[in-house]
Amino acid sequence: MRLVRFILLLLWAPVAASAATLEGVPNAAPASEGMSAEALAAIKPHFEAYVKEGKLGGLATLVSRNGKIVHFETYGDRDVAAEDPVRADTIYRIYSMTKPITGVALMMLHEEGKFRLDDPVEKYIPGFRNARVFVSKDEAGEVVTEPANRPVTMLDMMRHTAGLTYGVFGDTPVDQMYKESGMFNPETFPNDGDNFALWAERLAAQPLLYQPGEKWVYSLAVDVQGYLVEVLSGMPFEEFLQKRLFGPLGMKDTGFQVTADKVDRFAEIYTREEGKAGVVPARGGLLRDYTAKPPFPSGGGGLVSTISDYWRFAQMMLNGGELDGVRILKPETVALMTENHLPPSIPSISDVGQQVGFGIDFAVKGGEFYWSGMANTFFWVDRDHDVVAIVLTNYVPFGAYPIRAEFHDLVTAAIKP
Structure with a gap:
């Protein structure tokens, strides 16, 4: 098979070379x-x-x-x-x-006046209201949190400074909580439900890994942005x-x-x-x-x-x-x-x-x-x-x-x- 393919390539080399263009x-x-x-x-x-x-x-x-x-x-x-x-x-x-x-899709809506970069995300996803930040685990293994010192803003969500993490690349207690929540298991989402809203609610219920604006951490923030496009446009993402x-x-x-x-x-x-x-x-x-x-x-x-x-x-x-x-x-x-x-x-x-x-x-x-x-x-x-x-x-x-x-x-x- 490889020999046949090689011979064909030789025979058609001039055609193949000229065809290496993009329509x-x-x-x-x-x-x-x-x-x-x-x-x-x-x-x-x-x-x-x-x-x-x-x-x-x-x-x-x-x-x-x-x-x-x-x-x-x-x-x-x-x-x-x-x-x-x-x-x-x-x-x-x-x-x-x-x-x-x-990000471009969301900024198209920004141009239309649907949101400001300094808006709190909780304005559009209420689950982020009264966010709490992970501090430690106590002797009993219970999670200790503290209140966020300010709301997560839309800009935070668009530059990975929202306090979120990814849940699949890190090994912090918050990453583990993401995994345990079933956020990455499609079987936990009902076929007849609003899966995107359910996913966003699950994420918002987790503690933040750090205070908003404190660090840059690669995260699920852009998946949140996709949901925000739905919320702000009234159209499926x-x-x-x-x-x-x-x-x-x-x-x-x-x-x-x-x-x-x-x-x-x-x-x-x-x-x-x-x-x-x-x-x-x-x-x-x-x-x-x-x-x-x-x-x-x-x-x-x-x-x-x-x-x-x-x-x-x-x-x-x-x-x-x-x-x-x-x-x-x-x-x-x-x-x-x-x-x-x-x-x-x-x-x-x-x-x-x-x-x-x-x-x-x-x-x-x-x-x-x-x-x-x-x-x-x-x-x-x-x-x-x-x-x-x-x-x-x-x-x-x-x-x-x-x-x-x-x-x-x-x-x-x-x-x-």
Whole structure:
């Protein structure tokens, strides 16, 4: 089978090379947009090596400048066992790259005057009223709390300073309480109930891990934002995204579920196992069945998308909130979202010596804003050079390889002064 596939690739190489473009996306020669073709050419062999060495099943990389694609490549397989290659329209789990999209949806409502950034969240989710903060556990193992010194604000919820945690990545007593509450178990949500409201009530009932505004801790805050979109718009979150964001931007393959007509484009998810060569399908943990409707739409990590869809979103942000004549946000709102909102008491979200700020659902550093996803997906927008770069893979765990740093270095080297 592999020999047949190799022969076909040789026979059709000229066609395949010319077909490595994205439908409906403008392309340009690198030199015409101030990019080094030679430097960009180094991206392909670098990531091909990951596939050849059995470290990744498949991936795609994209670079654009001035709104035009100057680099796009696919590597490896969408489905390794079936030897089905990654294509331009392959659909990926983007996990936490959902977060910036949710933030944009909520800020669309901010533009409409639905809320202020200094509003208390309890104004819209009453369960956050009279919030209490975890202090310790007593000798009997009972949780000791104290009153929050101020209400959690909408800005807190949008910059991860609300006092929440994630419940799956940490090992604090509050993380354990999240797990024990059944918040991550779909079986605890009734099929005929308002699951999103029930989930929000469960979260609000847990003590905060720290005082509001005291620390930056990666958390379920963006899932709360998704629920806030429902509350403020009066529309189901997924419907709001489709009608107000995905439809207008032409993001036709982005959503919370992979329908039957798209399953053959959905990337399998892979990992490595000790003693086994190559990648193996990943199972369990946070890997839900995307062909089934989720109990509620996760604004923090539930979307799937294609590289061209996500490029349209990122390019819209680089353009100041507009793409192809469709305005999603005002330029001043984009500027607000992509500036650092951390207080002086929190100098950085990074614990590795880098000064990284945080805006509204984006990390910000210098002229760039960016984020990533659990399956080693990454994107960034470089405002100083009008560059968008995206890499989508289908591999867990996050951070297994230095993909983002390597891709960032390769792209930066290609930018001509």
